Amino acid sequence: MKMLRHVAALILFALPAHAAVDIKQVTSPGGITAWLVEEHEIPFTALEIRFQGGTSLDAHGKRGAVNLMTATLEEGTGEMDAQGFANARDSLAASYRFEAGTDSVAVSARFLSENRDQAVDLLRQALVAPSFEQSAVDRVKGQVQSILQSDAQDPNAIAARIFDTETFGDHPYATSGNGTADSVAALTRDDLVAAHKAAITRERIYVSAVGDISEAELGKLLDDLLGDLPETGAALPDAAPWNIKGGVTVHDFPTPQSVVYFGHQGIKRDDPDFFPAYVLSEILGGGRFTARLMDELRGKRGLTYGAYAYLAPMDHAELLVGRFATANATVGQAIDVVREQWSKLATEGVTQAELDATKTYLTGSYPLRFDSNAAIANILVGMQMEGLPIDYALTRNEKVEAVTLDDVRRVAARVLRPDDLHFVVVGQPEGLEQ
Amino acid sequence: MPTRLPALLALSLTAAPALAQDVTDFTLENGMEVVVIEDHRAPVVTNMVWYRTGSADEPPGESGIAHFLEHLMFQGTNTMEPGEFSSTVDAQGGSDNAFTSYDYTAYFQRVAADRLDLMLSMEADRMRNLTLSEDIVANERNVVLEERSQRVDSDPSSIFSEQQRAAQFLNSPYGIPIIGWRAEMEQMDRDDALRFYRTYYAPNNAVLVVAGDVTPDAVLEMAKKHFGKLEPSDLPVRLRPQEPPQLSERRMEYADPRVAQPYVMRSYLAPERNPGDQQKAAALTVLAEYLGGSPTTSVLARALQFGPDAPAVYTSAYYDGTAVDQTTFNLAVVPRPGLSLDDAEAAMDAALDQFLKGGIDPEAFARIMTQVRAGEIYARDDSDGLARRYGAALAVGLTVEDERDWPQVLQSVTPEQVMEAAREVFDKRRAVTGHLLQEEAAE
Numbered sequence: 001m002k003m004l005r006h007v008a009a010l011i012l013f014a015l016p017a018h019a020a021v022d023i024k025q026v027t028s029p030g031g032i033t034a035w036l037v038e039e040h041e042i043p044f045t046a047l048e049i050r051f052q053g054g055t056s057l058d059a060h061g062k063r064g065a066v067n068l069m070t071a072t073l074e075e076g077t078g079e080m081d082a083q084g085f086a087n088a089r090d091s092l093a094a095s096y097r098f099e100a101g102t103d104s105v106a107v108s109a110r111f112l113s114e115n116r117d118q119a120v121d122l123l124r125q126a127l128v129a130p131s132f133e134q135s136a137v138d139r140v141k142g143q144v145q146s147i148l149q150s151d152a153q154d155p156n157a158i159a160a161r162i163f164d165t166e167t168f169g170d171h172p173y174a175t176s177g178n179g180t181a182d183s184v185a186a187l188t189r190d191d192l193v194a195a196h197k198a199a200i201t202r203e204r205i206y207v208s209a210v211g212d213i214s215e216a217e218l219g220k221l222l223d224d225l226l227g228d229l230p231e232t233g234a235a236l237p238d239a240a241p242w243n244i245k246g247g248v249t250v251h252d253f254p255t256p257q258s259v260v261y262f263g264h265q266g267i268k269r270d271d272p273d274f275f276p277a278y279v280l281s282e283i284l285g286g287g288r289f290t291a292r293l294m295d296e297l298r299g300k301r302g303l304t305y306g307a308y309a310y311l312a313p314m315d316h317a318e319l320l321v322g323r324f325a326t327a328n329a330t331v332g333q334a335i336d337v338v339r340e341q342w343s344k345l346a347t348e349g350v351t352q353a354e355l356d357a358t359k360t361y362l363t364g365s366y367p368l369r370f371d372s373n374a375a376i377a378n379i380l381v382g383m384q385m386e387g388l389p390i391d392y393a394l395t396r397n398e399k400v401e402a403v404t405l406d407d408v409r410r411v412a413a414r415v416l417r418p419d420d421l422h423f424v425v426v427g428q429p430e431g432l433e434q
Numbered sequence: 435m436p437t438r439l440p441a442l443l444a445l446s447l448t449a450a451p452a453l454a455q456d457v458t459d460f461t462l463e464n465g466m467e468v469v470v471i472e473d474h475r476a477p478v479v480t481n482m483v484w485y486r487t488g489s490a491d492e493p494p495g496e497s498g499i500a501h502f503l504e505h506l507m508f509q510g511t512n513t514m515e516p517g518e519f520s521s522t523v524d525a526q527g528g529s530d531n532a533f534t535s536y537d538y539t540a541y542f543q544r545v546a547a548d549r550l551d552l553m554l555s556m557e558a559d560r561m562r563n564l565t566l567s568e569d570i571v572a573n574e575r576n577v578v579l580e581e582r583s584q585r586v587d588s589d590p591s592s593i594f595s596e597q598q599r600a601a602q603f604l605n606s607p608y609g610i611p612i613i614g615w616r617a618e619m620e621q622m623d624r625d626d627a628l629r630f631y632r633t634y635y636a637p638n639n640a641v642l643v644v645a646g647d648v649t650p651d652a653v654l655e656m657a658k659k660h661f662g663k664l665e666p667s668d669l670p671v672r673l674r675p676q677e678p679p680q681l682s683e684r685r686m687e688y689a690d691p692r693v694a695q696p697y698v699m700r701s702y703l704a705p706e707r708n709p710g711d712q713q714k715a716a717a718l719t720v721l722a723e724y725l726g727g728s729p730t731t732s733v734l735a736r737a738l739q740f741g742p743d744a745p746a747v748y749t750s751a752y753y754d755g756t757a758v759d760q761t762t763f764n765l766a767v768v769p770r771p772g773l774s775l776d777d778a779e780a781a782m783d784a785a786l787d788q789f790l791k792g793g794i795d796p797e798a799f800a801r802i803m804t805q806v807r808a809g810e811i812y813a814r815d816d817s818d819g820l821a822r823r824y825g826a827a828l829a830v831g832l833t834v835e836d837e838r839d840w841p842q843v844l845q846s847v848t849p850e851q852v853m854e855a856a857r858e859v860f861d862k863r864r865a866v867t868g869h870l871l872q873e874e875a876a877e
Contacts, residue, residue, distance in 0.1 A: 039475065041475060042811060042814045042815055043811060044811055044812060044815070046815070075730075082730050083730055083731050083736065083740075085730075086728060086730040086731045087731060087797075087798075087801060090728070090731065090801040090802075090804065090805055091801050091804060093804050093805050093807070093808030093809075110812065112808060112811065135740075135741075135742075139739065139740070139744065142744075142747045142770060142771075143747055143748065145747075145771070146695055146747045146748065146768060149694040149695050150694045150695050151694075152694055153692050153693065153694030154694070155588065253692070254691055254692060255587070255588050255692065256583055256587050256588070257580070257583035257584060257587065257588050259588075288520065288521070288524050289508070289517050289520050289521070290517065290520075290521050290524065298577055299517065299573075300573075301573070301576075302572075302573040302574065302575070302576030302577050302580070303576070303580065304577075304580050305577060305578075305580045305581040305584050305585075325580070325583070325584045325588065326580060327580065327583060357521065357524065357525055360524075360525050360526075360527065361524045361525065361527055362527075363527060364525075364526055364527010364528065364546065365527040365528065365529065366527070367476075367477070367478075367527075367546070368476075368478050368527065368528070368529075368544060368545070368546065370476055371475075371476045371478045371646075371817075371818075372475075372476075372815045372816055372817075373815050374815055374816075
C-alpha cells in the first residue's frame with residue numbers, strides 16, 4: 001500500500017495569530033489532491049468539489065444537458081429511486097448540493113463525523129452511478145422548464161441574456177447554461193449519460209475539505225469517493241469572441257423601473273495588472289456607499305437603490321460589467337452618470353484618499369472571510385481553480401498593498417473604455433436614444 | 435466551551451439534551467439586554483443592535499417610516515458626518531448593514547474582533563444622537579422609493595404577496611408592507627422619522643447581540659462603557675390592534691403580464707411562539723417541514739410532483755413562528771404546464787385531506803427529527819446565524835431561555851401534536867387563497 005503523501009503549508013494571517021488557518025495539501029494513495037484545514041471543534045466536515053468545465057461542455061445542439069444531468073444526480077442510484085436516495089441522505093443528516101455553473105460543476109457536501117463513511121458512500125453512488133431514470137429526468141426537466149419560463153420574464157435575466165447573446169457569438173457563453181425550452185425538451189436520457197461522461201471526471205477536479213477529519217481520513221475519502229470516476233472527459237471550449245460594441249440596447253418590458261446591465265471587456269485573472277484593476281473596480285463599483293457609482297447614483301442623486309460594477313474573469317472570457325435599476329424616467333440621466341464616471345476615472349484616475357481607504361477595506365476584510373468551515377472550504381476550492389499557490393492567503397494582502405496611485409491611473413486608462421460601454425436596458429425608458 | 439458531545443450518539447432517536455451553545459446574557463442598569471455567543475475559531479465578531487420596533491409599530495398612515503428611519507440611521511449624528519458610520523466600518527475592513535421587519539429593526543457589523551469597541555461606541559452614538567438634514571431626507575426618500583420599485587413593483591410575485599398579506603390580516607398591522615405603501619412613503623418627512631426615532635430608539639428597547647471571538651466579560655465591560663451611560667426612555671406599551679375572529683374565507687386573483695409561472699398560494703392565520711409556551715409553534719414548524727420541507731420526500735412533493743401526470747412542478751410549505759402577534763402558515767403549488775390553477779388547488783386540497791385522514795408516517799417523522807438534531811451541530815458553524823436567531827427571538831419578546839430551549843422543544847414534538855396543530859390551523863375561514871396568473875397580452 002502506498003503511503004499517504006502530503007505537503008503542509010502553514011498559512012498565518014497578519015491578524016491575530018491564534019486564528020491561523022493551517023492549509024495542508026493532501027494527496028490520496030490513488031493520486032487525487034485536496035486542500036485540507038483540520039478543525040475538530042464541531043463534529044462535521046464541509047467538502048467542496050469542482051469539476052472544471054461546467055455547462056460550457058455541452059455538446060453541440062445539447063444546450064442544457066450538463067445542467068439537467070447535474071440536477072438529476074440526486075434523483076436515484078442503484079436500487080434507490082429519488083425518494084429512496086433522499087430518505088437515505090436525510091437519515092444520515094447529510095446534505096449534498098449539486099450545481100452546474102458556467103465553468104464548473106460544483107458539489108458541496110457536509111456530513112457528520114459519526115456516519116462519515118456512509119454519507120460519503122451515498123454521495124459516491126450519486127456521483128459515479130446515477131440512474132438517470134426516465135421519470136426522474138422528466139420530472140427535473142419540468143423544473144428546469146419552469147426556471148426558464150421565470151427567467152424569460154425576469155428583467156435581470158433578460159438583460160444579462162441580451163448582453164451575452166450580442167457578445168459571445170456561437171460560444172456556449174452566449175446562451176443560458178440551463179438551455180432553451182426547445183433544447184431542454186429534446187434532451188434524452190442518453191444525452192445525460194453523455195454529459196455525465198463529459199463533465200464528471202478526474203481530469204480537472206479540485207477538492208477542499210474543512211472540519212473534523214484528519215489527513216489520512218481525507219486521503220482515504222478521496223479515493224473512496226472519486227477513485228471510480230473516469231480519468232478524462234470532454235475538451236474545454238476555446239476562448240469566446242467579443243462581438244458587442246459600445247451603445248445602448250432597449251428591450252421593451254412593461255415595468256415602472258428599468259433594469260440596466262452594462263459593461264465591456266475586462267481583464268484576465270492572471271494579467272499582471274489584475275490587482276490594480278481589482279482595486280480600481282472596487283473604487284468604481286463596489287458595494288460600499290463611498291464607491292463612485294453608488295455615491296453618484298444613490299448617495300448624491302437618489303436615482304437607485306444600488307449600483308454596482310465588478311470584474312468577472314471567467315475561463316474563456318473576461319468581463320467588466322455592472323447593473324442598477326432606476327425609474328423609467330431617469331434611465332438616460334443615470335446612464336450619463338455612469339459614462340461620466342467611467343471617463344473621469346479613465347482620464348484622472350482615483351484620489352490617494354480613495355486608494356488608501358479601499359486598500360484598508362480590502363486588506364481588512366480578507367481575513368474576515370475565513371470564518372466558518374463552509375466558508376473556508378469554498379475559498380480553498382476557489383483558490384485552486386484560479387491556479388493560486390497554497391500560500392496565497394499569506395501574500396494576497398501584500399499584493400493589494402503594493403498597488404500605487406500610478407498603477408491605478410495606468411490601469412484605469414487601459415481597462416476603462418467609456419466608448420466601448422454597452423448598456424442593455426430592460427423596461428420602458430423615456431427619452432433614451434438607441 | 436461547547437459540550438463535546440456525548441449527545442452525538444443520540445442521533446439515534448432517543449431524546450437527547452439540547453446541544454449546549456456558549457450563550458451568555460445580562461441586562462444593563464438602563465434596561466438594555468446583552469447576549470454574547472462565543473465562537474473562538476476565527477478572530478471575527480458579528481455585532482448586532484436590535485430594536486424592538488418595526489413596521490407593525492408605525493403610526494397609522496405612516497407606513498414605511500420604520501424602514502425609512504433604518505436608512506437614515508446611516509446619515510450622521512452630532513459627531514459623525516453622513517455616511518461616516520459605514521466608511522469607518524469599511525476602513526476597519528468590516529462590513530455593515532441593517533434590516534427592518536414587522537417586529538424589529540436591526541443594525542449589524544462584521545469586523546475583526548479587536549474592533550468591537552469602536553463598533554459599540556458608534557452604535558451607542560446613533561442610538562441617541564441622530565441628526566438629519568432636509569436634503570439628506572429628501573434624497574434618501576427617493577432611494578427607498580426606488581427600493582420599493584425594485585423589490586415590489588418590478589416583481590409580480592411580490593405584488594401578489596403584498597396583496598395577499600393585506601387580505602390575510604383584517605386588523606393587525608402585519609397586513610401593511612414593511613417598505614410601506616407608495617403614497618404614504620412619498621409623504622414621509624424628517625419630523626416623522628425623528629418622531630419614530632425618539633419614541634422607540636432607546637437602550638431599554640434594544641438588544642445587543644455579539645457573536646464570535648469575544649468573552650462575555652469583555653463585552654459586558656464595553657457595553658457598560660458605551661451604552662450604560664444612556665438614559666432609558668418611557669416606552670409605549672407594545673399593544674397592537676389584534677385580529678378579530680376570522681370567519682370568512684378569502685380568495686383572490688392577481689394577473690400581470692410579467693408573470694412567467696402561475697401558482698397557487700394559500701396562507702392560514704397561525705399562532706406564534708410565546709415565552710415559555712412554544713410547543714404549538716414547534717409543532718407547526720415540524721408540520722411545515724413534513725408537508726413541504728423536502729422537494730422529494732415531503733407530503734406535498736410525494737402527492738403532487740411524482741407520477742405520470744403529476745399536477746405540480748414545485749410545492750412548498752412555510753412557517754416561521756418568531757413574531758409578536760399571530761402570523762401565517764403558507765402553502766404554495768406551482769402547477770405543471772397546462773394545468774389550471776383551480777385544478778392545482780384541488781390537488782393540493784386533496785393531498786391535505788389525505789394527510790389529515792392518514793396521519794403521520796413514523797419513519798418520515800423520525801428522519802425529520804434526525805435532521806432537526808443534526809441542524810444544531812451544523813448551526814454551530816454559523817455564529818452569525820446564531821446571532822440572528824437570538825436577536826430575533828429577544829426582539830419579539832421571547833427570552834434567551836426560550837431560544838436556547840427551542841431546538842429541544844422541536845425535538846420533543848410528537849406526531850400527535852403535529853396532527854393536532856394541522857387540524858387547528860387548516861381552517862379555510864382563516865385563510866386566503868391566491869391565484870397568481872399571467873395576464874394575456876390580448877386582454
